[in-house]
Amino acid sequence: MAKSLKPKSLCKLSRHEIEEHFADLARLTHSSQYLCTKCARSAQDKKWLCKPQKAR
Ligand SMILES: [Zn+2]
Numbered sequence: 169m170a171k172s173l174k175p176k177s178l179c180k181l182s183r184h185e186i187e188e189h190f191a192d193l194a195r196l197t198h199s200s201q202y203l204c205t206k207c208a209r210s211a212q213d214k215k216w217l218c219k220p221q222k223a224r
Pocket residue numbers: 179204205206207208209217218219
């Protein structure tokens with residue numbers, strides 16, 4: 169069974185973990201409102217990112 173994602177972890181995911189959590193990531197990012205200003209990753213909620221900034 170896949171482990172669940174942790175807060176602030178989107179920025180730290182390895183390619184392997186991205187594949188493992190792909191369905192969750194699709195759900196968390198498809199209506200993204202925050203961008204990470206350090207990593208350029210995005211998420212629906214700022215809790216997933218290390219340096220979140222509201223994008224819209
Ligand atoms: Zn980040």
